[in-house]
Amino acid sequence: MSTAGVRGVRESGAFGPFGGQFAPETLMPALSELEDAWEAAQTDPVFRAELDALLRDYVGRETPLTLAPRLSERLGGAQIWLKREDLAHTGAHKINNAIGQVLLARRMDKPRIIAETGAGQHGVATATACARFGIECIVYMGAEDVRRQALNVFRMNLLGAEVVPVESGARTLKDAINEAIRDWVTNVRTTHYLIGSAIGPHPYPMIVRELQSCIGREARDQMVEQIGRLPDAAIACVGGGSNAIGLFHPLVDDPVRLIGVEAAGEGLNARHAATLTGGSPGVLHGTRTYVLQNDDGQITEAHSISAGLDYPGVGPEHAWLMQTERAEYVSITDDEALDGLKLLSETEGIIPALETAHAIAYAAKVAPAMSQDQHILIGLSGRGDKDVEIVRDALAQRGG
Amino acid sequence: MTHTGSDRGPNAGATLGARYRQAFAAAESGGDTLVFPFLTAGFPTPEETPELIRAALRGGAAGLEIGVPFSDPIADGPVHQTAYTQALAAGASLDTALDAVRAARESAPDAPLTLMGYLNPFLAAGATDQASDDLPGAAVGEPLAPLARMAADAGVDGMIIVDLPVEESDAAREVLAEHGISLIYLLAPTSTPQRIATVAEKATGFIYLVSLTGVTGAREQVAADFEQFVGRVRALTDTPLAVGFGISRRQHVVEVGKLVPAAIIGSALTNTIASAPADGCVAAVEQYLEVVTGRRSEETSA
């Protein structure tokens, strides 16, 4: 099988048979405009310098690479390293993308920014980046997520953003994206849609990947600096897949196992959000990728304890990495994720986001079978402060 | 997969776009503006759809757009979102839409009938889960073949796929054309001259002009820049044009009828059905069509 498209987006925005631009006509010129603006920005040293300065002085990059000695010892196998996106400003990797796209929106003279959010992390990151530049910001959020992530709604409001609860469908991330796209269809001339993951029509999956690739580039250098070589495996959680592709992309040509961890929710035979493991190819939100769907091609509702993984689609590049067998995709249940969250908290004094806890939980499964001179790199995509209430309730419900 | 003769529907061959040509020619040579109502298959229930279709045709519909409901309609406003949700909850599927087409074809042998919807439910009739090395646009061609065959058998003339822009459409257009079905392209006020030219080159049947920059839904007025938009498209193509999105009143039909030969009415009709008494949907649809086609004056309809 050809691997064309693994490393780069082909001209049409394709990752093999995945990706593309399945968007309403009204949006197509805006997608071209975005692609042009991105290309121009790439070759503009002023853009690069401005972005680098913001990432350093505002976001706090580079983020540390932390050895997890007590976790490694507890698991009794591979050495575990954590790439600390939880220490980036606003507490997750989402800010890397938000800052970059806000700079792009400024280049395109779009005075209004809209975004969707699931956990609220991308909404907070977008509201933050917009506040930094004084740009109007509207965040669409499923009403169910507004309830689950009340603290993040308040944070967005503090940052000056307007949060619009979305009442359609399951009232979660998918529905928030639908509503954001409808807003964009209506206000496309003045508005940039700041999508929060490596999903959507071309050029979004490519742009988001590039803006998140600082995670993998830094981690690569830091691993070499620490142990003189690359890790044996890199593990990241996959919702839409932005932190995972940011970690994987700079390692894709190296002999490193790449493992994406999806949310198995209540189990793969019950309600879940494991799109690659439990879905099939389809077209959703402007891209051809794996989706959760019924026999009639209707998209089914995803479920995960973590709002940020609660999405029935996935970035098209992950679908291609799976088809070409360059990356493996596995899944972790709600229960296992809770265990992963407790494990990291107790052993390392780091409370991860529930999304991230899926990656921890899977590492805990594979590390014991590996030897002590092997190394696992985990993308620690975010911190768990936003989740403590949900975790408290879930632990109380299952008795600890 | 190659198409054998037996794969080809009864529409195949020289008939591609024939019913559209005939209907638009009549309108363009001085006939009435064509009114194509959009009806969601399965709304309010699958059982009622065929009767509503017959009512629309009795009321003066020149043809029909039959909507296939989708769980995630990103180009639709609240009225159609609600109609799709309700139709899906009532058990609507692609079969409901094809039954509706058959009912329409039986009552109106010459009326152009168009299926309208989003790509994913259309793909589901085919095998989508084979690994493929094609580009995305090519990968969505072949899975449409089973649907194209069924649609052609039912009497469909064309398909509007809201989320299939011209860039990704070559394989789909070819597969549909093999079954005698036109892929109907959309153009929007935001479409650039270059895009208009590309669509003009590939279009068969008619081109659907989205009257406004926005989602579906009834509006008070026809968009102010619509005339200018039509002019930009007209300058580049002779393909028949129809206008949709926002059209709700007789006066809108008269107004746009001066510029284009056909008007598509969706949300306003859906509203009419939604607000009719449970046993009054059929009469409401027929009467609404009589009004917007000018067969009955607005005052007497109240």
Ligand SMILES: Cc1ncc(COP(=O)(O)O)c(C=O)c1O
């Ligand atoms: C901390 C954290 N990790 C991961 C995700 C999942 O997104 P993605 O798969 O795009 O990285 C989210 C989404 O909200 C998140 O907040």
